[in-house]
Amino acid sequence: MPGTFTSGLHSSVARSTPVIVGVGQWTRRPDKDVMPSEPAAMMAESLRRAADDTGGDPNRILREATGLWTVETASWQYRNAPSAVSEALGIAPPRHLVTSTTGGEQPQALVNRAALAIAAGDHDIVLIAGGEAFRSIRSAGTAGIELPWTEQSSSVRVAETHPDPRPEASHPCELAAGAVLPTDYYPLFENALRGASGRTIAEHQSTLGALWHNFSSVAQSNPHAWNAIDANARQIATVGADNRMISFPYTKLLNSNIWVDMAAAIVVCSVDKARSLGIPADRWVFPLASAESHDHWFVTERDQLHRSDAIGLNGREALASASIDIDDVSYIDLYSCFPSAVQIAANALGLPVLDPDRPLTVTGGLTFGGGPGNNYGTHSLATMTETLRKDPGAMGLMTSTGMFLTKHAVALYSTTPPREQFRVTSPQQAVDACPRRVPAENHSGTVHLETYTVRHDQRGLPERAIIVGLTADGARTWSRSSDQDLMAALETEDLLGSSVRLSHGRVTEISDQVEETISMSRKGLR
Structure with a gap:
């Protein structure tokens, strides 16, 4: 295993040093005889568990909190989720109520902000929680049950939030091609990764199956995992009746x-407050360093779709701030909404994708551990905290990602205090200086196929291809097609780099190579 970092003693740590002292998770499986719990109640329960986990007085911890911050809830809307959570806890609302914006990087952003506020003396204890109830909402809708959950009136003051630098997620040319959902974008990154690797479709599917099999294996030892199945690589990567x-x-x-x-919660406080609350030092896990930035906001602007400049720069800055190397890190949890996110992060950080001695997850990931809305990162940190407590002195690294591989955070944690004061840095200026492509909207002419995906319907039948190309001068095009023969060829043949003819952004002709492939497929010769 990689080495550990063991310098420093808790007795000499600065009083204002931020530390995680409690974590709680709740995986609640619907019971037909019990009314489902709404997200605010689930967050409250996870906070009770986190307060209990500290080993101190849980009631005092909850009452003396100066901040209650929640991850934006996607399954149920609140005007002020922290207020609803404090009511569910039966405590007076702390003086500072915050809810995040949208994005999988937001749990880490909240922890970073809390740690900085504690170090500055602006807060004593910050409670951070997130929760989702998508399963119960879907089940209730199917059964025709109206859920009697909190509906906050317009008189309730909206919680503080920090909005994104841009409100829109997709460029108009992406929307015109039908790219809207994560399930449209991340497969585009995946096929771009295949092209960069030089693998065939079959070889790449085998790699994806092996990677996700490793994640499923980790989920089996995670008591909070939603879908802890023992799935082999072939089963994962192969289309089947249930797949x-x-x-x-x-x-x-x-x-x-x-x-x-699912819901999860974190209790962050200062070392001084932890001592005054009588929280045992063996519960403490320190944030060492973190870095946040975003890639070029629109996917169409990014130079290469198989990589992330922001993750790489974030990683280098966080490691440098902590004065450590990636080989000093024992435990990894890479944001895992889809395999492309894991591979791109691993490549950016210099991590092998299939390392049997250092898995890239501590939870099992969003497929097997569970991926509730924006809140996976809270579960990731809760599990990482528990993992590090069992291996004092070891270090853990986490990545967080929001939107379409757009917003990123990298963070380092250990039971050993940081060598320097905890810092959050941002290499945004360096990211912004990275090469940027321009969109060729409504393009007419020949382009080379850079990447693509084929979306399937609920029956598993192909319904639409999203095709991304590059013009001779390097501009990026987006187009779509519902041609059944072309979609079949895209899923069976290595067509990356082939020529496609567009007319005003629509596919009108394909190269002789693709035509020949389709013709041979029709004749059953391939």
């Missing part, structure tokens, strides 16, 4: 799982 194709090359078992009822 339909969603968007090529991703079968159902290569997608994140949002149909869960």
